[in-house]
Amino acid sequence: MHELFLTAHIGNDALHRAVRILQGYCAMQPQHHLYRRLMFEGPKARTNLKGLDPAFIMSQPPAKINLWRGLHEQLLRQSYVITLIYEVDGKDFGKAPTEEPGQDVKLDDPARQRSDIRPGTLRWNELPDPAGTRPVNTRLMLQIDNERDLITTTQSQLGYSFSRQFIHECYRFVHGNAMFELSRYLQLPEEGESTQPEDLLGALPPFESLTPFDGEDKWILTISAKVLNGNDPDQMQQGIGELMTIKTEFEGCFDFHTVARHTLDTRLKVENWMGQMVLVS
Numbered sequence: 001m002h003e004l005f006l007t008a009h010i011g012n013d014a015l016h017r018a019v020r021i022l023q024g025y026c027a028m029q030p031q032h033h034l035y036r037r038l039m040f041e042g043p044k045a046r047t048n049l050k051g052l053d054p055a056f057i058m059s060q061p062p063a064k065i066n067l068w069r070g071l072h073e074q075l076l077r078q079s080y081v082i083t084l085i086y087e088v089d090g091k092d093f094g095k096a097p098t099e100e101p102g103q104d105v106k107l108d109d110p111a112r113q114r115s116d117i118r119p120g121t122l123r124w125n126e127l128p129d130p131a132g133t134r135p136v137n138t139r140l141m142l143q144i145d146n147e148r149d150l151i152t153t154t155q156s157q158l159g160y161s162f163s164r165q166f167i168h169e170c171y172r173f174v175h176g177n178a179m180f181e182l183s184r185y186l187q188l189p190e191e192g193e194s195t196q197p198e199d200l201l202g203a204l205p206p207f208e209s210l211t212p213f214d215g216e217d218k219w220i221l222t223i224s225a226k227v228l229n230g231n232d233p234d235q236m237q238q239g240i241g242e243l244m245t246i247k248t249e250f251e252g253c254f255d256f257h258t259v260a261r262h263t264l265d266t267r268l269k270v271e272n273w274m275g276q277m278v279l280v281s
Contacts, residue, residue: 002230003125003141004239006247006256010182010219018221019171021253022180026173030182035168036086038151038200040160042079042268050159051076067144071124074142075158079268082160084150086120086201088167094206116149118201128261136243137258140230151200162200167210178242181222186210221254223247 010018019030043049052072060068074080126140147153154160166185173180189209223246225239247256 001141002138002227003224004136004138004227004243005222005224006136006243007259008221008254008256010221012217015219018182022173026175028173030171030173033170033172034088036088037168038084038165039163040082040154041163042160049076052157056157067142071142081266081268083123084120085123086118093204116151119146119148120150121145122150125266127265127267131258136240178223178225178246182219184219185213187213
C-alpha cells in the first residue's frame with residue numbers, strides 16, 4: 001500500500017482556529033487521540049537479517065498473512081526503524097496501568113511480557129519516493145492493526161531493539177478518501193522512559209510533565225490518502241488529484257507542501273568497515 005500526503009505547520013495559538021475550519025470542511029466533530037509510540041531499531045548489519053519465521057506468518061489469520069509476509073520481505077532487505085503504536089487515554093497519565101477487563105492473560109507467564117497485554121499497531125514506512133514531477137509525497141507503507149504480542153514479536157522474532165518512546169497527540173478528521181490529522185509529538189521525562197522490556201508500556205508520567213519536541217509547540221497538519229496499488233498509475237493519479245484539489249481549496253488558509261524525503265528516512269544507519277556511519281541503501 002502507498003501513502004500519499006502533504007503537510008503544513010500550525011502555530012499553537014492557531015490550533016483552535018484550524019480545528020474549527022476542518023470541522024466545518026469535513027462536517028464532523030474532531031476525533032481526539034493520544035498514542036504511545038515505541039520505536040525499535042533493526043540489527044546494525046547489512047546481511048543475515050532474520051525476518052519472520054515462516055511458521056509464524058502462516059499461523060496468522062488469512063486476512064493478515066500477506067501483511068506479515070510483506071513485512072518479512074522488506075525487513076530481509078535491510079534494517080529499518082519500525083514503530084509500535086498503542087492508543088492511550090488521558091486517564092492513563094500519572095497512574096499505574098491496569099489490566100484490560102475481559103482478557104484471559106496470565107501475567108506470571110514468563111513467555112509473555114506484561115507490555116504485550118494491550119493490542120497495538122505495527123507500522124513500517126519506506127523512504128518516500130523521489131518527488132520527480134509529483135506534487136505530493138508518496139511512500140510504501142505497511143500497517144498491521146489490533147495485534148497483541150507485538151513487542152515480543154519485534155524483539156524475539158526480528159531481533160529489533162527498543163530505542164525510545166514518545167506520545168503522539170492528534171485531532172483527526174475524514175473527508176471522502178482523505179484523512180486530516182493535526183499532530184504534535186511530546187517527550188516523556190527522562191526518568192519516565194524505561195528501556196526494560198517488561199516496563200515499555202508501564203506507568204505514564206503526568207501529562208503536564210511532557211514537553212513538545214518542537215520548541216515553539218507547533219502542530220503538523222497532514223492530509224493523506226491511501227492507494228492500494230502504488231504501481232497502478234490510475235490509482236496514484238486519482239489519489240494525487242484528490243489531495244491537490246484539497247490543497248487548492250485551502251490556499252490562503254493552510255500552506256500545504258511536500259517534505260524533503262530524507263527527513264523521513266527510516267532506514268537504519270550501520271557502521272562501515274572504516275567505522276563511519278552510512279545509510280544502508
